[in-house]
Amino acid sequence: xxxxxxNKNNSEIILELKDVVKSYNSGGTVFTAIKGANLQIKKxxxxxxxxxxxxxxSTLMHIIGLLDNPTSGQVLLEGKDISKLQEHQLANLRNKxxxxxxxxxxxxxxxxxLENVTLPLIYSDIPSSKRNDxxxxxxxxxxxLDKLKNTPAQLSGGQQQRVAIARALIxxxxxxxxxxxxxxxxxxxxxxxxxxFHHLNKDEGRTIVFVTHDPDLAKQATRMxxxxxGRIC
Amino acid sequence: xxxxxxxxxxxxSNQFESLGSNLVYVAPGKIFDDKGRFSNGGxxxxxxxxxxxxxxxxxxxxxxxxxxxxANQNPVEIKYKNTKKxxxxxxxxxxFGKYRNFLPSxxxxxxxxxxxxxxxxxxxxxxxxxxxxxxxxxxxxxKKIIINGNNLKVIGIVDKKGSSFGGPxxxxxxxxxxxxxxxxxxxxxxxxISIWAENxxxxxxxxxxxxxxxxxQNYDKEAFSVFDSSQLLSSINTIITALTVALTGIAxxxxxxxGIGIMNIMLVTVSExxxxxxxxxxxxxxxxxxxxxxxxxxxxxxxxxxxxxxxxGALGTFAISKFFPAQITLSSILLAFGVSSxxxxxxxxxxxxxxxxxxxxxxxxxx
Ligand SMILES: Nc1ncnc2c1ncn2[C@@H]1O[C@H](COP(=O)(O)OP(=O)(O)O)[C@@H](O)[C@H]1O
Ligand SMILES: [Mg+2]
Numbered sequence: 001x002x003x004x005x006x007n008k009n010n011s012e013i014i015l016e017l018k019d020v021v022k023s024y025n026s027g028g029t030v031f032t033a034i035k036g037a038n039l040q041i042k043k044x045x046x047x048x049x050x051x052x053x054x055x056x057x058s059t060l061m062h063i064i065g066l067l068d069n070p071t072s073g074q075v076l077l078e079g080k081d082i083s084k085l086q087e088h089q090l091a092n093l094r095n096k097x098x099x100x101x102x103x104x105x106x107x108x109x110x111x112x113x114l115e116n117v118t119l120p121l122i123y124s125d126i127p128s129s130k131r132n133d134x135x136x137x138x139x140x141x142x143x144x145l146d147k148l149k150n151t152p153a154q155l156s157g158g159q160q161q162r163v164a165i166a167r168a169l170i171x172x173x174x175x176x177x178x179x180x181x182x183x184x185x186x187x188x189x190x191x192x193x194x195x196x197f198h199h200l201n202k203d204e205g206r207t208i209v210f211v212t213h214d215p216d217l218a219k220q221a222t223r224m225x226x227x228x229x230g231r232i233c
Numbered sequence: 234x235x236x237x238x239x240x241x242x243x244x245x246s247n248q249f250e251s252l253g254s255n256l257v258y259v260a261p262g263k264i265f266d267d268k269g270r271f272s273n274g275g276x277x278x279x280x281x282x283x284x285x286x287x288x289x290x291x292x293x294x295x296x297x298x299x300x301x302x303x304a305n306q307n308p309v310e311i312k313y314k315n316t317k318k319x320x321x322x323x324x325x326x327x328x329f330g331k332y333r334n335f336l337p338s339x340x341x342x343x344x345x346x347x348x349x350x351x352x353x354x355x356x357x358x359x360x361x362x363x364x365x366x367x368x369x370x371x372x373x374x375x376k377k378i379i380i381n382g383n384n385l386k387v388i389g390i391v392d393k394k395g396s397s398f399g400g401p402x403x404x405x406x407x408x409x410x411x412x413x414x415x416x417x418x419x420x421x422x423x424x425x426i427s428i429w430a431e432n433x434x435x436x437x438x439x440x441x442x443x444x445x446x447x448x449x450q451n452y453d454k455e456a457f458s459v460f461d462s463s464q465l466l467s468s469i470n471t472i473i474t475a476l477t478v479a480l481t482g483i484a485x486x487x488x489x490x491x492g493i494g495i496m497n498i499m500l501v502t503v504s505e506x507x508x509x510x511x512x513x514x515x516x517x518x519x520x521x522x523x524x525x526x527x528x529x530x531x532x533x534x535x536x537x538x539x540x541x542x543x544x545x546g547a548l549g550t551f552a553i554s555k556f557f558p559a560q561i562t563l564s565s566i567l568l569a570f571g572v573s574s575x576x577x578x579x580x581x582x583x584x585x586x587x588x589x590x591x592x593x594x595x596x597x598x599x600x
Contacts, residue, residue: 067515067593088519094593095517106512106597120516167516 013079014175014207015041015064020073022059033059035230036073043174046201047209048221056230057211058103061179064209065100066090078174095123099168101178101210105160107152107167113139114148117166124171138166142196158189165196176200178210182217194220236550240560241473256332257439257461259284259292259426259447264458282456283422288447295446296439298431302328303423305414311407312379313367320363321406322380324414326350330358332429335391335408342374342389350410357385361393362404378407381417385409436461488569492576495538500584510588511596520589527585528578535577539570 022034033056041047051057062068063075066082075082077093085093094100107116118135126134139145142162152160161181168176176197182190194217200206212218226233261282284303293301304325311318323329330336330344337343337358345356357378364373364387373387394403415421428443430436440459447457510523543566553559588596 062594065515067597068595069592088521091514091517091519093517094515100515106508106515108509108512119513123513123516123518123522171517 012042013040014043014077015039015209016074016076016079017060017064018074018076020060020063020070020075022056022063022068023071032071033230034063034070037230037232039225039232041207041209043207044201044205045207045209046197046220046222047225048218048223049209049211049225049227050213050215050218051227053213055227057227058179060227061100061177061209061211065098065177066094067100091123095120096171097173097175099165099171099173099176101161101165101168101176101181103180103183105152105157105164105184107160107163109152112149112151113144113155113163116152116163117170120167120171134170135166138170139163141169142166156189158185158192161185161189161193162196165193169200173206175207175209178208180211180213182212182214190214190217236546236559236561236565239477239562239565240554240558241476242470243560244558254462255430255433255436257428257430257436257443257459258465259428259443260458260460261424261456262458263455264460282452283424284426284457285423286421288450289423289426291446291450292426292428292443296428296442298435299439300328300332300429302326302332302427302429303411304329304425304427305411305418305422306406306424307414307418309380309407309418311363311367313376316367318363318367320360322414322418323406323408324411324418325408326411328429329408329427333427337389338392341392342387344389344408345410350412353412353416354410355383355385355413356388356409358389358391358408359387360391360404360406360408362402363407364390366405380407380409383413383417385413484565484568488572491542492572495535495573495576496580500580502581506585507588507591507596507599510585511591511593511599514589514593514596520586523589524582524586528582531578531581532574534581535574536570538577539573542569542573 017037017039020034020037020039021032023030023032025031037060049057049060059068063070066075066077069083077097082090082093108119114132114135117138118131121131121134136145136148139148142165144159144162144166147155147159147163150159152163155163161184165178165181168178178197181197182193185193197208197210198220201208210217210221218224261284283305286303289301289303293299302325304323307322307324309320309322311320327344327347327350335344335358342358344358345354348354349356357380359367359373367373367378368376373390376387377384378387379385391404391408409417428439430439440461443459444454447459448454513523514520546566546569547561550559550561588599591599
């Protein structure tokens with residue numbers, strides 16, 4: 001990866017959206033889910049995104065997380081226009097720079113917690129001998145050392161989300177993107193996860209963007225973004 | 234399927250060897266066409282033409298280093314006690330037993346002698362099957378059977394020959410001295426002439442010579458055939474090749490059907506696993522890594538499938554081979570293996586390729 005330019009102003013902004021539009025074409029009718037979004041997120045920020053259901057929060061997160069392509073507009077990650085990158089370069093960014101946490105966890109079924117956590121390492125240049133150690137280290141961080149061998153079906157929702165967070169963190173990403181990470185959890189599990197996010201942000205300096213519909217959780221962020229009907233307010 | 238056809242060919246050449254080698258046959262009718270295939274227009278001549286003792290003498294005089302011997306064939310009924318059977322009575326000479334490999338083996342009696350022919354002794358040698366059919370568990374040796382009111386003593390039983398494909402079932406024939414048969418059937422017509430050659434290399438010359446001699450005996454060239462076993466063999470092989478092609482066709486159809494089966498399984502697996510592909514992409518897998526994973530899985534699965542198929546095929550062939558000469562060849566194994574692997578790999582990897590081109594979220598959302 002090429003290091004960021006020496007331009008100090010630019011290096012502050014780790015993530016930027018410029019006039020991003022996302023339209024879906026379903027059965028001939030075009031639906032525009034994101035109607036021109038402009039956004040700048042600085043390194044080390046802890047950002048919450050709220051908004052009514054269907055307002056485009058997930059769509060926006062997917063575009064930020066390089067999981068989906070915008071219909072138009074620009075996405076800049078560490079100052080680089082990602083539309084100019086090749087597929088393997090995008091894969092590398094998803095693998096190392098970004099950690100995405102899904103509302104539905106998206107763990108591989110019939111696969112142990114440890115294997116789920118170490119999955120991203122297969123696609124990075126970590127030697128296989130080190131993968132398990134790293135996975136155990138990550139699972140220790142999320143307090144699941146006793147569940148290494150459990151499959152997702154043998155874990156509670158909160159535990160599954162912690163496995164998913166450990167997976168998102170395993171390659172030491174600068175940015176963590178979480179789409180309603182607590183949406184499927186009880187408030188106690190949700191609080192634990194929020195606490196962990198605070199730790200990741202304050203103590204480890206990671207940039208965090210998370211979506212929630214819980215106003216109390218949203219207020220814990222250093223910046224609150226509200227999205228309504230595909231527009232950032 | 235193809236193993237059946239291949240087995241058949243080997244089986245038939247073995248059969249031919251058991252009927253004696255270095256032999257040229259003269260038979261009525263046009264059996265082969267100009268291209269050496271079985272002719273389909275010879276039926277009429279087949280029934281009407283016959284040869285005479287004079288032809289035999291002329292052939293004997295004209296062909297050097299050979300042994301010429303006649304055989305006549307007539308349908309008769311044979312009787313032993315209350316058992317009656319229809320069979321073909323072959324009247325021939327000592328040489329038939331020796332040069333066409335019809336000598337009974339030890340403990341099964343003997344072929345008749347020249348003296349028995351000259352003295353018109355009423356002796357008979359039975360084919361393997363007719364002996365079974367008429368006598369069952371009883372030892373036929375020295376028993377008397379009745380043919381057209383004549384009592385004939387069984388002096389030998391020929392070893393099993395197996396049915397020759399397309400030709401007569403020699404195991405169901407009975408053999409007697411030609412002079413006796415001439416008396417029993419009331420004529421001295423000869424249906425087939427066998428010519429044994431001392432040297433294999435002479436066979437084609439002998440065939441030419443024999444043809445000339447018979448033409449000079451005023452036989453129409455359409456009225457008789459001169460051929461040797463290799464010619465017969467190659468004609469039969471042509472038929473079997475056609476048969477094998479047909480069987481291969483059936484095999485191909487079953488391979489296609491099987492391939493579609495594999496394809497469906499692969500497609501189902503891939504659609505189930507499109508979500509997985511989406512997730513792997515989301516955490517940073519590059520499309521090539523995903524393709525490689527699916528390729529390896531498809532190779533392992535299809536090879537396993539191919540192996541199981543070949544094992545089952547081998548078992549099937551083994552089972553069939555009890556009733557029918559079937560054989561497995563390397564090429565049929567490779568074909569089956571190739572098709573199942575190719576189908577598995579193509580249909581395992583192609584949808585994975587498609588899925589790996591979706592954006593991660595599209596793949597993750599795949600239902
Ligand atoms: N693949 C898609 N095809 C068509 N419409 C979609 C698709 N994904 C999302 N949408 C629509 O885009 C809008 C925003 O969806 P989403 O971003 O999931 O909302 P949120 O996460 O804020 O609830 C919704 O109206 C949704 O129906
Ligand atoms: Mg959503």
